[in-house]
Amino acid sequence: MEIGASTRAMATEEKNRWRAKGLPCIAPLVSSVNETTVPITTEIHGHVPAWLSGSLYRNGPGKFEFGTQTYNHWFDGMALLHKFKIKGNQVTYKSHFLRSDSYKANSEHNRITASEFGTLAMPDPCKNFFQRFLTRFVMPKPTDNASVHFVKYKGDYYVSTETNLMHRVDLETLMSKEKVDWSKFIAVNGATAHPHYDPDGTAYNMGNSYTKKGAFYNIIRVPPEKTGPEDSLQEAKVVCSIPSANKNKPSYYHSFAMSENYVVFIEQPLKLDLLQILTGKLRGRALNTCIYWDPHQETVLHVVNKHTGKPSAVKYQARPLSFFHQINAFEEDGFLMVDLCCLDDGRVMNNFLIQNLRKSGEALDEVYNEMCFAFPRRFVLPLHVDENTPYGQNLNTRHCSLATAMKMSKDVVFCTHEDLHGDDLREYGGLEFPQINYARYNTRPYRYFYACGFRHLVGDSLIKMDLQGKKFKVWYQPDFYPSEPIFVPSPGAVDEDDGVILSVVITPIQGKNTFLLILDARTFEELGRAEVPVQIPYGFHGVYESEVLIPQGQA
Structure with a gap:
């Protein structure tokens, strides 16, 4: 572990303070804000690298109530799109609420008219009793509140969530150009907000479909x-x-x-009860109440050849786990390495109810202490398993790898993971929002990844993991909450960690400003920050779009 003495001292001091007084309240991080549609200048402290020229785009919830009605879950807030434009040692900031159908209908009626993940919209109180009763038998429409990520298809950027609806956006204005429905093009009822990309720009994603024969997981290629x-x-x-x-x-x-x-789909025992979803409106229950954790069902890793679309006859099983984000996956020496941020149960989503995020003191401590945390793990899948493969012995022959893979039956290999961290990482809570040097090391052997450390319900530190020796470096300051770290390579970079990390850092403390943090990715030391004079809520995911041409072969 490589942590400066001052950082360690601050971490210990802060940990002791929490034990004595409870976790700090973070309610302002999940409070509604105003949009900033005209770019404003930020105040630079330190310096911005001269070569850094482009824009960081962020997505996340920014409005949590309409009229007297409040959303129940962090995931429900209306999408607020952010843009930090960086050029010539200057940074400007702007934001814009996505004018989704949900946002427009809610604004027009000054109440929540569209159901979201954790909030079921109630019938119009202006309707008579019979009309209100009938509306409970109508399936809620999928939301177009695309508050999770910026994604790219065929050169265009979209904002997306996990339904079948996205919005193609203008990166200059942050306004929607059009609403796009996946189901108009292919037979899916939704898609993830985390596609993957080949070097030529071909995109892959996953989407569900529901048929008379049952539910299917579909691998999509664009x-x-x-x-x-x-x-x-x-x-x-x-x-x-x-x-x-x-x-x-x-x-x-x-x-x-x-x-x-290969595409690897992880079928985890975190389940959607379709019957409960179909009857949810009748029962007055939101979607999040229809998801449950089944600790008695094993996890299955489905491996599919992405060129032929043929799934492996072998099902790779693991003990029950849940996960939100993969770190990376690559092939080497006849094995497929799959690196994930894993949890040992699936109850995490309901930790992020608005009522929990706005608690303080012992009540907030109680929520935090009951949480399960995500830690980085590697599964090693042997790709060449056939009738001659022996049973009951470890098929993982990779040097110094602690993961195991054993053939249990003709078409089942049971896998145990290797931790990609040491015990000292637990001092900083779990890891989430992992990012790598995607342009050069996605689908390839890699050494570093970057993530948020979670000693709170939201990230309170930034961590650089070095898989050689399982060491890590930390950026941490009390009362500041950094978001997903985005790696930006230096022009002409040779080393994997030659570049900077960008993260939007939020604070609930009055008198302190939110800022865009710029870290040297190699040393993890702060280069500069751009302070923003307006409040920004804690968000989810983002992308950096460079104005600097990357030399051929590095994309």
């Missing part, structure tokens, strides 16, 4: 280029459909893994 000026998702194709182990109770998933030649 070609890299448009065929015409009006082309959006035309030529998108389902390359493989994987049937759910339980046709009426498919797994929930937020992301998936991809190597050079």
Whole structure:
């Protein structure tokens, strides 16, 4: 572990303070804010690297009530899109609420009219009793409140959530150009907000479909280029459909893994009860109440050849786990390494109810102490398993790897993971929002990844993990809460960690400003910060779009 003495002292002091007084209240981090549609200048402290020229785009919830009604869950807030434009040692900031159908209807009626993940919209009080009763028998429409991520298809950026609806956005204005429905192009009822990309720009994603035969997990491929000026998702194709182990109770998933030649779908025992979802409005229950954890069902890693669409005959099983984000996956020496941020149960989503995030003192401590945390783990999957493969012995022959893989039956290999961290990482809580040097090391062997440390319900530190020796470096300051770290490579970089880390750092403390943090990715020392004179809520994911041409071969 490589942690400066001052950082360690601050961490210990802060930990002792929490034990004595409880976790600090973070309610302002999940409070509604105003949009900033005209770019404003930030105040620079330190310096911005001269070569850093581009924009950081962030997405996340920014409005949590309409009229007297408040959303129940952090995931429900209306999408607020952010842009930090960086050029010539100057940084400007702007934001814009996505004018989704949900946002417009809620604003027009000054109440919550559209159901979200943890909030069921109530019938219009202006309707008579019979009309209100009938509306309970109508399936809630999927939300177009695309508050999770910026994603790229065929050169265009979209904001997305986990339904079948996205918005193609103008990166200059942050306004929606059009609403796009996946189901108009392919037979899916939704898609993740975490696609993967081949070097040529071909995108892969996962989406569910629900048929009379049951639920299926679909691997989607979107070609890299448009065929015409009006082309959006035309030529998108389902390359493989994987049937759910339980046709009426498919797994929930937020992301998936991809190597050079394979897509890996992790079917975790975090389940969607489709019958409960279908009857949710009648019962007055939101979607989040229809997801449950089944600790008696094993996790299955489905490996699919992404070129042929053919799934492996072997099912790789592991003990029950849940996860939101993969770190990386790559092939080497006949093995497929799959690195994930894993939890040992699936109850985490309901920790992020608004009522929990706005607690303080002992009540907040109680929520935190009951949480399960995500830690980085590696699964090693042997790719060449056949009838001659021996049973009951470890098939993982990789040097110094602690993961195991044993053939249990003709088509089942049971895998145990290797921790990608040492015990000293636990001082900083779990890890989430992992990022790598994606342009050069996605689907390839890699050494470093970056993440948020969680000693609170939201990230309170930034961590650089070095997989050689399982060491780490930390950026931490009391009362500041950094968001997902985005790696930006230096022009002409040779080393994997030659670049900077960008993270939007939020504070609930009056008199202190939110800022865009710039860290040297190699040393993890602060280079500079751009302070923003307006409040920004804690968000989810983002992307950096460079104005600097990357030399050929580094993209």
